[in-house]
Amino acid sequence: MAERRSESGSSPQPGRMSRRKFLGVTGGAGAGLLLAACRSDVTPEPGADPGVDSPAPVTEPVTIRWIDAMAGPRAYNESVFAEFMDLHPNVTIEYTLVPVAELAPSVQAFLASDDPPDVFAVPNLEAAMQMINQGVVQPLDPYVTDEWKQSFPPATFVEGAMMFGGQTYSYPHSGTRQCEGLLWYNADVFEQSDLDPDRGPETWDELREMSRAIVQAGGGQAFGMVLQGGLPVSVGHLAAVLATSSGGAFGPIGGGRSTIGGINWHTGEYAHSSDRYVDAVEFLRSLDVDDLLLPGWASLSPQDGMQRLAQGNAGMFSWGSYVVGQLRGGDFPEFPLRFSPPPTADGTRHHLNTDVALPRLMFHADSQHPEVVGELIMFRSSPEYFRGYVQEVQVQPSPMPEIDQAADVSDQFKAAANFFNEWIRFQPLAAGKNPSVTDAVLEMRPVEPNFHQIVTAAVSGQITDVRSALNELDGKLTEERERAIEAVQAQGIEVSVDDWVFPNWDPAQDYDDSFYAEL
Amino acid sequence: MPAAGLPGAAPKPDSERVSIERGPPQEIIKGARFWTLLFLMPALGLYGLLVLYPIASGVFGSFTDWSGFGRARSFIGLDNYRLLLQDPLFWSAFRNSFYFMFANVPARLVFALFLAVLLTSTTLRGRTFFRTAIFIPVVTTTAIVGVLMTFVLNPFNGPVNLALLRFGPLERPIDFLGNPDTAMPTIVAVSIWKWTGITLIYWLAALQSVPQSLQEAALVDGANKWQQFRHVIAPLILPFAVVIFLISMINMLQVFDLVQTMTGGGPFFTTEVIEVFIYRHGFTAVQGLPRLGYASAAAVAFGIMVMGLSAVYGIVLRRTNERRRELAS
Numbered sequence: 001m002a003e004r005r006s007e008s009g010s011s012p013q014p015g016r017m018s019r020r021k022f023l024g025v026t027g028g029a030g031a032g033l034l035l036a037a038c039r040s041d042v043t044p045e046p047g048a049d050p051g052v053d054s055p056a057p058v059t060e061p062v063t064i065r066w067i068d069a070m071a072g073p074r075a076y077n078e079s080v081f082a083e084f085m086d087l088h089p090n091v092t093i094e095y096t097l098v099p100v101a102e103l104a105p106s107v108q109a110f111l112a113s114d115d116p117p118d119v120f121a122v123p124n125l126e127a128a129m130q131m132i133n134q135g136v137v138q139p140l141d142p143y144v145t146d147e148w149k150q151s152f153p154p155a156t157f158v159e160g161a162m163m164f165g166g167q168t169y170s171y172p173h174s175g176t177r178q179c180e181g182l183l184w185y186n187a188d189v190f191e192q193s194d195l196d197p198d199r200g201p202e203t204w205d206e207l208r209e210m211s212r213a214i215v216q217a218g219g220g221q222a223f224g225m226v227l228q229g230g231l232p233v234s235v236g237h238l239a240a241v242l243a244t245s246s247g248g249a250f251g252p253i254g255g256g257r258s259t260i261g262g263i264n265w266h267t268g269e270y271a272h273s274s275d276r277y278v279d280a281v282e283f284l285r286s287l288d289v290d291d292l293l294l295p296g297w298a299s300l301s302p303q304d305g306m307q308r309l310a311q312g313n314a315g316m317f318s319w320g321s322y323v324v325g326q327l328r329g330g331d332f333p334e335f336p337l338r339f340s341p342p343p344t345a346d347g348t349r350h351h352l353n354t355d356v357a358l359p360r361l362m363f364h365a366d367s368q369h370p371e372v373v374g375e376l377i378m379f380r381s382s383p384e385y386f387r388g389y390v391q392e393v394q395v396q397p398s399p400m401p402e403i404d405q406a407a408d409v410s411d412q413f414k415a416a417a418n419f420f421n422e423w424i425r426f427q428p429l430a431a432g433k434n435p436s437v438t439d440a441v442l443e444m445r446p447v448e449p450n451f452h453q454i455v456t457a458a459v460s461g462q463i464t465d466v467r468s469a470l471n472e473l474d475g476k477l478t479e480e481r482e483r484a485i486e487a488v489q490a491q492g493i494e495v496s497v498d499d500w501v502f503p504n505w506d507p508a509q510d511y512d513d514s515f516y517a518e519l
Numbered sequence: 520m521p522a523a524g525l526p527g528a529a530p531k532p533d534s535e536r537v538s539i540e541r542g543p544p545q546e547i548i549k550g551a552r553f554w555t556l557l558f559l560m561p562a563l564g565l566y567g568l569l570v571l572y573p574i575a576s577g578v579f580g581s582f583t584d585w586s587g588f589g590r591a592r593s594f595i596g597l598d599n600y601r602l603l604l605q606d607p608l609f610w611s612a613f614r615n616s617f618y619f620m621f622a623n624v625p626a627r628l629v630f631a632l633f634l635a636v637l638l639t640s641t642t643l644r645g646r647t648f649f650r651t652a653i654f655i656p657v658v659t660t661t662a663i664v665g666v667l668m669t670f671v672l673n674p675f676n677g678p679v680n681l682a683l684l685r686f687g688p689l690e691r692p693i694d695f696l697g698n699p700d701t702a703m704p705t706i707v708a709v710s711i712w713k714w715t716g717i718t719l720i721y722w723l724a725a726l727q728s729v730p731q732s733l734q735e736a737a738l739v740d741g742a743n744k745w746q747q748f749r750h751v752i753a754p755l756i757l758p759f760a761v762v763i764f765l766i767s768m769i770n771m772l773q774v775f776d777l778v779q780t781m782t783g784g785g786p787f788f789t790t791e792v793i794e795v796f797i798y799r800h801g802f803t804a805v806q807g808l809p810r811l812g813y814a815s816a817a818a819v820a821f822g823i824m825v826m827g828l829s830a831v832y833g834i835v836l837r838r839t840n841e842r843r844r845e846l847a848s
Contacts, residue, residue: 105802134588230785296675299697449608462789463787
């Protein structure tokens with residue numbers, strides 16, 4: 001992995017052609033490419049000129065297997081795949097969605113089989129790194145066009161994230177500039193509690209007071225807020241968002257994996273125990289102590305939490321933009337959902353920081369029809385696709401902000417998307433500074449309990465001294481990173497703790513190529 | 520010369536000799552063995568494929584660093600075991616597994632025995648109905664039971680809390696599964712409800728093995744019901760108790776689906792048993808990469824401990840069987 005940084009093209013202009021016309025154009029191009037592929041019964045080696053040494057034609061139908069793990073877009077993706085199959089009658093797409101919680105064992109199972117899918121979702125960045133190292137997946141570059149790559153915004157294809165060794169291994173399936181930890185509320189519950197239904201809490205104190213008003217008016221049937229402790233990462237994200245929005249905290253809100261997150265990028269040190277993080281956790285704990293949280297929150301899933309919000313048993317709920325699409329698509333009672341930016345400690349808002357686009361859908365190295373897969377990937381990630389994805393699904397924003405802004409979506413989804421664009425910035429990536437960091441990250445073993453588990457336990461009262469617990473976490477992570485770096489250095493790979501230091505980082509700006517160049 | 524039949528006596532004439540039937544010829548014995556083995560081969564093959572091979576694969580995997588994402592794995596010797604022994608969450612899961620087992624099995628044994636004795640009473644009407652009703656939870660899917668119980672025990676409008684608040688002394692609901700003090704006892708209670716039926720069946724079979732004549736003799740001697748049980752029935756069913764305990768112990772040490780669906784090992788690992796620990800490390804990617812090698816090491820280590828326990832109980836079983844034979848003779 002020698003290449004350091006990639007280049008990215010300019011931002012695309014919103015498409016003006018109709019969906020059908022666009023599909024016809026891309027379909028025609030795709031048909032041409034497919035015809036070229038069908039002239040060969042031997043898949044060209046990656047990087048080879050497909051026009052050289054044209055072999056005999058393929059006469060049998062092509063089946064592409066695509067496995068993803070995301071809630072929400074099943075029907076939309078099925079319709080898009082159906083359109084592709086209409087354009088290419090000899091192509092059959094087998095599309096499978098697995099529950100997110102079952103993605104890891106599913107990937108283990110089908111990679112152990114002799115019939116892996118062509119395209120599949122990977123659970124996280126570490127999994128992608130390992131698969132690339134082991135040659136399980138192959139780069140997209142021979143099978144996608146430069147125009148397609150340039151249709152994405154700058155900082156999309158970043159070395160150490162979507163690109164490794166200068167080659168592209170994945171692409172965005174949704175917008176990266178997003179976070180969990182948003183605040184959603186039920187306007188009816190607010191109104192019944194004599195609160196302004198058009199205004200959410202702007203500060204932590206306001207959140208507490210509004211919760212108290214909801215409890216007092218609720219008669220035991222309504223509580224201020226519901227958390228989803230059954231998914232500790234959600235509670236951890238909320239604490240991180242509250243902390244980072246209030247300034248003084250450095251850490252990821254997108255990833256949060258203990259092996260690569262929670263870092264003060266100015267010093268390279270783990271910073272989970274910084275004051276604002278502790279303050280945020282203690283604030284959430286105080287809500288539980290004051291009985292302002294829905295009882296039993298510690299074992300609720302996000303779907304349970306949304307159900308409680310919809311039924312009016314909780315006035316407020318925290319999660320990502322998924323809430324809009326999931327409430328629309330699921331079996332929930334109708335209610336006036338409202339979005340509110342995460343409250344800050346004192347009313348002063350600071351930018352949130354997240355990872356750049358990380359790999360999710362990857363291309364198996366043994367795929368028998370890479371050209372078709374390449375065409376399908378481009379088809380399923382065009383601006384038209386994302387426009388439809390945003391409008392019809394409303395679960396996550398698209399990678400192209402102008403599409404989100406022009407899309408015909410609910411006011412609440414648009415408000416969340418606008419918040420993302422205004423307040424979320426990309427943080428540095430250590431592998432972007434030194435690609436060999438990947439080896440050190442893969443060498444690191446998980447540290448438990450992790451940040452999210454500690455936060456959830458602290459909010460529920462099982463951990464009484466959260467500062468000590470987070471201090472201990474930072475200490476263990478530091479120790480583990482040092483061990484991993486030493487192990488990797490012993491193999492002759494040049495990595496050091498300095499690779500995690502970015503003295504020129506400005507949390508209010510995207511850390512892009514220009515900042516890397518200054519180092 | 521000694522009399523006939525004594526050592527040193529004269530041999531009997533041929534007409535008085537008893538002809539001794541010799542066994543079948545060696546060829547027939549070999550033939551029988553061949554066909555026996557032939558018919559055993561499918562079962563042995565399946566046993567090897569579905570039991571021995573996974574065990575061997577797991578043992579081998581415990582010496583590797585492997586995520587399961589791809590076939591490549593690196594041999595790391597005893598590193599997984601070294602890390603395991605230093606992992607406080609492994610020992611926590613170990614303790615939780617044995618806590619769950621010891622809280623569950625003795626209580627279930629006693630309760631099921633009590634029910635079995637009641638159900639063998641000839642004066643009790645509706646025995647078949649009660650036997651069926653107690654057994655129905657056994658045939659339900661454990662994972663479904665776990666999910667349902669999260670609703671039943673929910674502190675917000677769950678029926679148990681509603682009943683306790685309305686008719687009981689509670690002023691605020693109990694978060695049965697979210698409170699570290701109540702989560703494990705709650706799972707134990709649900710498990711006892713779920714599995715009492717099968718233990719009941721074991722006990723009913725054991726009670727049927729007690730000779731009726733002994734109980735009648737005790738009755739004739741003036742023994743009451745308790746004395747009959749204490750001095751006649753209990754000693755004779757003791758070997759069954761050991762077997763039932765062993766079977767139940769091994770089953771409860773392998774609990775997974777009930778814990779995973781009710782609490783997922785939470786809150787904060789307080790209900791995480793070994794099987795959940797293994798699953799979390801081997802098949803989830805919450806903390807980066809799954810660690811199949813580490814999970815295998817945990818499985819092997821725990822398996823060795825359970826085998827050790829089984830060996831101890833084997834000794835106890837042998838001794839109780841000897842005692843039963845003494846009592847019955």
